[in-house]
Amino acid sequence: MTEQLRLLGMGMAVPDKVMANEDFEKIVDTSDAWIRERTGIRERRFIGEGSLTELAAEASRKAIARAGIAPEEIGLVICATATPERAVPATACMLQKKLRIPAGTPAFDINAACTGFIYAMAAAQAMLPAIRGKYALLIGAEEVSKILDMADRGTCVLFGDGAGAAVAGVTGKPGTRVRIFADGDEEALSCGGYGGEDRHLRMDGRKVFRFAVSRLEGEIRALEEETGIPVSGIDYVICHQANARILDHVRRKFGLPEEKLYVNLDRYGNTSAASIPIALAEMAERRMLAPGKRAFAVGFGAGLTWGSCYLEF
Structure with a gap:
């Protein structure tokens, strides 16, 4: 493999405010048992006052x-x-100031929904050599709670807030291979946002499920082919944390042992672009990503967007 991007350090942060399934029983017609059975989620975090x-x-x-x-x-x-x-300025520019990153450093946001962190990796891989930057700071950060319709039990229980970050650099060793794609679809998953009549998140659950399982399977197959490494030879598979049924489908399809498919959905819900970097940061904290470990990461989201990457540590 040619010289590629490499993740050198990871971090995560989630809000203090915990929203357990029982908290939604007071807001909408649902129950802890209903949520767990259909999603695998038991709690998530909301930013609240932060x-x-x-x-x-x-x-x-x-x-x-x-x-x-x-x-x-x-x-x-x-x-x-x-x-x-x-809306303006970009969150990346606000972070540049907070973190005292030098003036003149390029900083911008990407909106590829839940695939956003993988898109950020692809952009960094392309840009770092051109701008002669030594390292890139890549962040996935979401406050999905502010666009939820708390009367829609099909979506309000699924999402949480959080942030994950990684420092990446181009080294002389093999590292990351990134694949990113999109297929315009406004109906499956959308939010009216600025100026829209409906500013809440709306989702066609069945369509998203079919899309997710298809793309996850396809991207894992593609990574196997591009890297020459079968998924059985990979240490970990990290999928966007959207729904336990989707993750279970992937595990069964590829015959993965439970310890190989990383899951934290039960504690954070779907944190959109923060999902994959939060998982990576947790794994790093648990010393799971020791030198020599290899992983496939696959994301999918509104747009519809999807992407995947091969990671070496």
Whole structure:
């Protein structure tokens, strides 16, 4: 493999406010048993009185510290988010100031919904050599709670808030291979957002499920072919944490042991673009990503977007 991007340090941050399934029983016609059976989620976090930028900054500081670098060495900042704190300026620019990353450093946001972090990795891989930046700070940060319709039990119980970050650099060793795609579809998963008549998140659950299982399977097959490594030879598979039934389908399809398919959906719900970096940061904290470990990561989301990457540590 040619020289590629490599993740050097990861960090995560989630809000203090826990929303357990029982809390939704007071808001909408649902139950803990109903939610667990259909989604695998038992709790998630909502920002509440905090801010998305503060959460993203906390995750970023941890990633920078664990990479063993100084903020002055960062040459690129990309934040993947579909729920920015403000429309303007970009969350990445706000983080640049908070983290004291030098003026003149390119900083921008990407909205590829739940696939956003993988899109950020692809952008960094392409841009770092061109801008001669030594390291990139990549963040996935979401406050999905602010666009939820709390009367829609089919969506309000699925999502949570959080942030994950990684410092990436181009090294002389094989590292990351990234694949990103999109197929315009406004109906499956959307939010009216700025100026829209309906500013809440809406989802066609059955359509998203079919799309998710198809793309997850297809991307794992594609990574096997591109890397020459069968999934059986990979240490971990990290899928976007959307629904336990989707994850179970992938595990059964490829005959993966439970310890190989990383799952934290039960504790955080679907955190959109923060999902994969939060999982990576947790795994790093648990010393699961020791040197030599290899992983496939696959994401999918509104757009519809999807993507995958091969990671070496």
